[in-house]
Amino acid sequence: MxxxxxxxxxxxxxxxxxxxxxxxxxxxxxxxxxxxxxxxxxxxxxxxxxxxxxxxxxxxxxxxxxxxxxxxxxxxxxxxxxxxxxxxxxxxxxxxxxxxxxxxxxxxxxxxxxxxxxxxxxxxxxxxxxxxxxxxxxxxxxxxxxxxxxxxxxxxxxxxxxxxxxxxxxxxxxxxxxxxxxxxxxxxxxxxxxxxxxxxxxxxxxxxxxxxxxxxxxxxxxxxxxxxEAVKITENIFRAVNIALVNELKVIYKKMGVDVWEVIEAAKTKPFGFMPFYPGPGLGGHCIPIDPFYLTWKAREFGIATRFIELAGEINSNMPGYVVSELAIALDRQQRKGLNGSRILVLGLAYKKNIDDIRESPSLVLIELLEARGATVDFYDPHVPVVPPTREHAKLANRKSVAFGPNINLYDAVLIATDHDDVDYAALVKWAPLIVDTRNACGRRGLTGGHIVSA
CATH class of the missing domain: 3.40.50.720 (NAD(P)-binding Rossmann-like Domain)
Incomplete structure (x- = not known):
């Protein structure tokens, strides 16, 4: 029964x-x-x-x-x-x-x-x-x-x-x-x-x-x-590791005088064995900068060191600092100025183009690093009119985007951190005395000039 x-x-x-x-x-x-x-x-x-x-x-x-x-x-x-x-x-x-x-x-x-x-x-x-x-x-x-x-x-x-x-x-x-x-x-x-x-x-x-x-x-x-659960975390680790690789290649190739963007465009013509990833000023969004560390934490429970994943995280986390250093060098060479006392416009606050999502955006880190070096920093983003509150960057909350116009020539440099499509880059190149481009936004549009620096 x-x-x-x-x-x-x-x-x-x-x-x-x-x-x-x-x-x-x-x-x-x-x-x-x-x-x-x-x-x-x-x-x-x-x-x-x-x-x-x-x-x-x-x-x-x-x-x-x-x-x-x-x-x-x-x-x-x-x-x-x-x-x-x-x-x-x-x-x-x-x-x-x-x-x-x-x-x-x-x-x-x-x-x-x-x-x-x-x-x-x-x-x-x-x-x-x-x-x-x-x-x-x-x-x-x-x-x-x-x-x-x-x-x-x-x-x-x-x-x-x-x-x-x-x-x-x-x-x-x-x-x-x-x-x-x-x-x-x-x-x-x-x-x-x-x-x-x-x-x-x-x-x-x-x-x-x-x-x-x-x-x-x-x-x-x-x-x-x-x-x-492992499928999703694997997808995001795959992206994080490959982005770290091209970020490192960007640093190496720049020292060699080689354009990493041209390298990637040529490499992706291979119909097998290569998948293009692109460098930038750091990782943003709700997944890629975060999820790999979930696995590294869990792996410790099994006594396993995740050296490869952690190295990728270190490389990506260091990119904002690298970009700030490149901006400082460009200011010194072209404007005879240091970061301390300079006026910088960060173009793009969202973590990627054409959206208003600022979660984990490297632009927030860039602004804080620049201000710590004594620069006066504003931002322009057509999708983010006001900085919303965040846990990690509370001091930036409620800052407002400046207008996009000829007054951009009053800044010592413009740092392109997010390559939104609805930005008039031709006008930007005309107005800005110095542009430090981390996304190849100008190069993709055929815009050239001695005052445009890739970083």
Whole structure:
């Protein structure tokens, strides 16, 4: 009788999970997305557009209020997409986390930054898990999308969710599916980027695949949550290491009088065995500067030194200092001036072109390094009118972008840190007495002159 009871209980539970799979496939399920930032908001809009109902959750009450009015707070997400989602009645945003009980699936899209000691800061994941646990009900699918080290879903998220007595794989289902957003990339929107999905039990994996199949062009199931976590961190380490390589090559080739940009353009004509990466003033964004250190931290638990990854991090972290040194040399040679007392305009505050995202932007570091050397620094960015508050660069908060115009000739030098497309570089070359270009923005446009220095 005991065996029969256990079999019947498990069969009943599996039928419940299978029913949820059917609800995902038929778009009848309700999806909750926690975190309405650069990852969570596009996800909500994609789900609503697919025909499913979605509830977005954020601790900042201003975000749901703006979304209810059809307004966007992220520049590359058009307001008309929010208006359209609202009009369908399938999208709502709220700060009332008790409504998590309404969701059949809950997708967690919260930040995973580093501490000042370059160790993982999982406080956002942990606090979110506590809120989910308090509102967890049987049959729900929980998916972590935040980038983290292999083992986080099982070792950190699962124990918190199970605090209330419900068990993963029995009462609720747990999976990991890393976000792969590339903000501002018109060629790869949320729905067009293949979605890796990992879970530690087959039914949870089947549920997650059924959910994402509803609005993602291609899903890529893998054997476990840890494997999916490793996939994302591998992707970002690959980029970080290769960017470090070309940054180092840039320094070497400049000493040799060789243009690294010309080298890369010629090298990428090889149809096999080479993939182009490009140097810059340092790494920015929410992934590449951070994620490699998640693995280096976790590797210590197994007694493994990650020398290659850490060296890449060191090279990339040193690039802002290198750029400032190159700017100082250029000022000395062309203007007969030192950095101390010079007026510098940093062009571009966002971490990459054509977006308003300043997370981990090297421009913030550049401004602080220049001011520490005695320079007076302003910035111009057509996408970032005001510096928002940040934890690491609090003193820069609320600074405003200057206007773009002939008065640029009053600066001793312009430092191009971000190569936004909607900048009149021809005018810039005409007005600025000295340009230090870290992105080859001038060279790509055929703009030349003795006052343009590559750095």
């Amino acid at each position: 005991v065996l029969s009871h256990r079999y019947q209980s498990q069969r009943k539970l599996n039928m419940s999970g299978e029913d949820t799979v059917g609800r995902f496939r038929s778009r009848e399920a309700v999806v909750g997305v926690i975190g309405l930032g650069y990852v969570g908001l596009p996800l909500c809009l994609a789900i609503a557009e697919s025909g499913s109902r979605v509830i977005g959750f954020d601790i900042d009450p201003e975000k749901p209020a703006l979304l209810a009015k059809g307004q966007s707070y992220i520049k590359h997400i058009e307001a008309k997409k929010i208006v359209s989602a609202n009009q369908t009645g399938r999208f709502q945003a709220t700060s009332d986390f008790s409504r998590l009980r309404e969701a059949d699936a809950i997708l967690i899209c919260v930040p995973t930054p580093l501490t000042s000691h370059l160790e993982p800061d999982l406080s956002f994941v942990e606090s979110t898990a506590e809120v989910v646990s308090a509102n967890l009900r049987k049959g729900q699918l929980i998916v972590l999308e935040s980038t983290t080290f292999p083992g986080t879903t099982h070792e950190v998220l699962r124990p918190i969710l199970e605090k209330g007595g419900l068990r993963a794989g029995v009462d609720f289902f747990l999976a990991f599916s890393p976000e792969r957003e590339d903000p501002g990339n018109p060629d790869f929107s949320t729905t067009r980027i293949p979605k890796v999905i990992g879970a530690d039990d087959p039914l949870a994996r089947e549920m997650a695949v059924a959910l994402y199949d509803g609005f993602i062009a291609k899903t890529v199931p893998v054997s476990s949550a840890a494997t999916a």
